[in-house]
Amino acid sequence: MFFGAAKLNSDLLKEDPMKLLGTAAILCGGKSTRMGFDKCSIKVKDRLLLDIIIEKLSQAFEEVILVTNDKSRFPNYKNVYVDEYKDCGPAGGIYTALLYSKSKYLFVIGCDMPFVNLEYISYMKGLIKENKYDCILTQKGNWVEPLYAFYSDDMIPLFKRSLEEGRYKLIDIISKSNYFIVEEKIARSFSKYLEIFSNLNFISDLEILKKV
Numbered sequence: 047m048f049f050g051a052a053k054l055n056s057d058l059l060k061e062d063p064m065k066l067l068g069t070a071a072i073l074c075g076g077k078s079t080r081m082g083f084d085k086c087s088i089k090v091k092d093r094l095l096l097d098i099i100i101e102k103l104s105q106a107f108e109e110v111i112l113v114t115n116d117k118s119r120f121p122n123y124k125n126v127y128v129d130e131y132k133d134c135g136p137a138g139g140i141y142t143a144l145l146y147s148k149s150k151y152l153f154v155i156g157c158d159m160p161f162v163n164l165e166y167i168s169y170m171k172g173l174i175k176e177n178k179y180d181c182i183l184t185q186k187g188n189w190v191e192p193l194y195a196f197y198s199d200d201m202i203p204l205f206k207r208s209l210e211e212g213r214y215k216l217i218d219i220i221s222k223s224n225y226f227i228v229e230e231k232i233a234r235s236f237s238k239y240l241e242i243f244s245n246l247n248f249i250s251d252l253e254i255l256k257k258v
């Protein structure tokens with residue numbers, strides 16, 4: 047067991063960083079029903095929140111890709127991919143991102159998650175370098191946070207099968223993988239009130255953008 051794990055680690059580390067951990071995907075294909083307007087058009091002062099998220103992620107990833115249901119909404123962006131399976135929610139977006147990502151592990155975040163924490167991302171990257179998990183996510187109370195998480199391309203067949211069978215619930219898909227859940231108290235040491243997992247669903251949520 048030990049020797050198997052040690053061999054695997056060195057195999058992973060032999061790969062260059064781009065191949066292993068170089069890609070982040072921003073899910074931009076939601077319906078924004080609760081917000082009432084496209085969440086990708088949210089602005090912070092004079093800048094699009096989406097651009098702020100891309101800029102921040104670019105400090106930690108060589109490639110930042112967008113996954114959407116409608117490419118025409120993003121004429122000014124490169125690396126935009128369209129959901130292979132439409133209307134499957136975030137699981138559909140993650141599947142498409144895994145297909146097009148250049149790296150083995152993919153960091154996934156929502157376009158409505160304003161607080162990118164590079165230190166926590168770096169911590170999660172460290173876990174991947176040391177272990178062979180399919181997916182790394184974080185405990186949040188009695189729940190886990192499936193966005194702000196890393197997914198391996200080994201999960202592509204599992205995602206494909208689930209989506210084709212009409213099973214879109216991300217947590218159900220994850221539960222069939224070799225996942226690892228970071229304890230909430232560790233996440234809190236990076237983000238005391240877990241604000242890094244905040245997302246914007248309703249107009250009233252926009253209040254937190256003052257902290258960006």
Ligand SMILES: Nc1nc2c(ncn2[C@@H]2O[C@H](COP(=O)(O)OP(=O)(O)OP(=O)(O)O)[C@@H](O)[C@H]2O)c(=O)[nH]1
Nearest residue numbers: 073074075076077078079080113135136139156157
């Ligand atoms: N690519 C892609 N992204 C999606 C899809 N559905 C949701 N997302 C993204 O996943 C993240 C979380 O989405 P939700 O807040 O659950 O859903 P939403 O559609 O944005 O908002 P509601 O319509 O109010 O539920 C956001 O970044 C969405 O843009 C989808 O079908 N495809």
